[in-house]
Amino acid sequence: MQNTRPEQRTIRFHVSRFHPENERGPYVQSYEVPVHEGMTVLDGLHSIKDNLDSTLVWRSSCRMGVCGSCGMLLNGRPGLACTTQILKIATTSLTVAPLPNFAIIRDLVPDLSSMFDKHRLVRPYVIRTDEAEIHDPSGEFYQSAEELEHYLQFTYCIKCGCCMAACPTLATDARYLGPMPLTAAERYNADTRDGGQQERAKVTGSSPGAIRCHYAGECSRVCPKGVDPAKAVQLLKRRLVLDYLHLARKSEPCKKLKGAGSGMRMPNIVAAPAHTVETIPAAPGELSILK
Amino acid sequence: MAAARQENRIGLWGWLGGGRWGIERYAYSLHRLTGLAVLFYFLLHIVVTSLRARGIYLWTGGGFFHKPVFRFGEYLVFAAFAYHACNGIRLVLVELGVAIGKPIEPVFPYKTSLRVQRPLLIAVMIVALILLAAGGYSGLTQ
Ligand code: SF4
Ligand code: SF4
Ligand code: FES
Numbered sequence: 001m002q003n004t005r006p007e008q009r010t011i012r013f014h015v016s017r018f019h020p021e022n023e024r025g026p027y028v029q030s031y032e033v034p035v036h037e038g039m040t041v042l043d044g045l046h047s048i049k050d051n052l053d054s055t056l057v058w059r060s061s062c063r064m065g066v067c068g069s070c071g072m073l074l075n076g077r078p079g080l081a082c083t084t085q086i087l088k089i090a091t092t093s094l095t096v097a098p099l100p101n102f103a104i105i106r107d108l109v110p111d112l113s114s115m116f117d118k119h120r121l122v123r124p125y126v127i128r129t130d131e132a133e134i135h136d137p138s139g140e141f142y143q144s145a146e147e148l149e150h151y152l153q154f155t156y157c158i159k160c161g162c163c164m165a166a167c168p169t170l171a172t173d174a175r176y177l178g179p180m181p182l183t184a185a186e187r188y189n190a191d192t193r194d195g196g197q198q199e200r201a202k203v204t205g206s207s208p209g210a211i212r213c214h215y216a217g218e219c220s221r222v223c224p225k226g227v228d229p230a231k232a233v234q235l236l237k238r239r240l241v242l243d244y245l246h247l248a249r250k251s252e253p254c255k256k257l258k259g260a261g262s263g264m265r266m267p268n269i270v271a272a273p274a275h276t277v278e279t280i281p282a283a284p285g286e287l288s289i290l291k
Numbered sequence: 292m293a294a295a296r297q298e299n300r301i302g303l304w305g306w307l308g309g310g311r312w313g314i315e316r317y318a319y320s321l322h323r324l325t326g327l328a329v330l331f332y333f334l335l336h337i338v339v340t341s342l343r344a345r346g347i348y349l350w351t352g353g354g355f356f357h358k359p360v361f362r363f364g365e366y367l368v369f370a371a372f373a374y375h376a377c378n379g380i381r382l383v384l385v386e387l388g389v390a391i392g393k394p395i396e397p398v399f400p401y402k403t404s405l406r407v408q409r410p411l412l413i414a415v416m417i418v419a420l421i422l423l424a425a426g427g428y429s430g431l432t433q
Contacts (some may be wrong), residue, residue, distance in 0.1 A: 171305025216319035226397025231404035238388035
């Protein structure tokens with residue numbers, strides 16, 4: 001009979017630890033973890049916390065590659081702890097460290113706020129002049145399946161920050177907006193419902209913007225969702241260049257769905273929910289990176 | 292009390308090492324290094340030529356500029372320039388959206404634009420190598 005027992009092995013986890021009230025900088029602590037096939041790095045961390053050291057701290061939530069909170073440096077490469085199987089990347093030992101290019105809050109928890117500040121700067125939402133239509137729509141905006149494909153790939157981003165940790169430009173230039181925010185900008189620029197490209201270009205076309213990227217491609221290589229941020233950043237650059245040279249094709253944000261229902265309030269459209277975030281940009285210090 | 296944060300920026304190591312990285316990243320690092328090298332050469336060039344105004348001619352006779360080590364240095368500058376120019380052409384093309392493909396549906400295992408542009412990278416590297424060989428040959432036969 002075929003042996004179906006999963007492979008079991010002991011893997012030495014070298015985990016980066018840091019306590020903010022501790023005078024010392026980060027140090028490495030090692031744990032022997034029994035690992036069986038199919039176990040993810042996140043499972044391994046849970047096993048450490050349950051059985052070996054309850055003080056270990058990390059950030060995770062969905063454990064299925066959706067929430068974007070468990071980005072870590074696994075054997076020197078940024079990735080999601082919950083979608084990376086231990087035995088796929090380790091034979092005897094595994095180093096786990098917080099995502100670089102972000103300050104460390106504690107142990108494996110990076111401070112992602114610099115990324116979210118930059119994300120907010122690029123205004124990652126549909127911008128239109130007929131704003132009333134967004135808050136109280138009278139019908140659907142027309143967008144073909146083909147137009148959707150111009151940006152669909154970039155919508156899969158879960159804001160995990162792995163690309164930001166992998167980017168060599170960001171490693172030496174903290175002001176660079178970075179692959180995630182620039183991808184978000186391109187995602188909305190390429191959306192036919194949007195008319196905010198000029199608005200965003202003030203940020204994406206500025207000195208810490210897209211031109212800082214030299215296509216090292218590391219962001220695309222590590223992205224756990226196949227978003228291909230390097231592609232988005234290059235498409236964004238192309239957009240900026242064509243716009244600068246006045247070669248861009250004139251396009252208006254798309255209109256309401258033609259045909260039945262156009263211009264009429266459909267009975268089944270629910271009212272937009274109340275605002276849950278402040279209007280953007282929020283903090284006054286935020287724009288300082290553009291100076 | 293605001294809790295202490297530990298800075299964790301990779302710095303220059305981010306250009307040079309520290310992981311299982313792809314060829315485009317090494318192309319990137321070399322591009323930056325050669326760019327800085329050529330810039331440094333230009334500055335040096337300005338200094339040396341401006342010395343002429345003070346009556347100092349460094350390149351006449353059997354001076355330092357005719358020593359083999361300087362000739363080799365010149366070749367390195369040429370090599371840096373050839374690489375930077377060829378790779379720069381690739382970057383300009385890629386930045387104009389050439390050879391990276393259209394946005395696709397991300398289906399595991401993911402394919403990235405890097406694979407699409409890889410032939411371009413190989414082509415420009417071949418051109419750079421040809422330039423290096425030609426430059427080296429003409430340097431040796433002069
Ligand atoms: S682009 Fe990819 S790696 Fe970057 S934040 Fe989004 S999902 Fe994460
Ligand atoms: S392609 Fe651009 S954004 Fe992506 S890692 Fe390289 S330099 Fe950073
Ligand atoms: S825990 Fe949500 S992405 Fe890993």
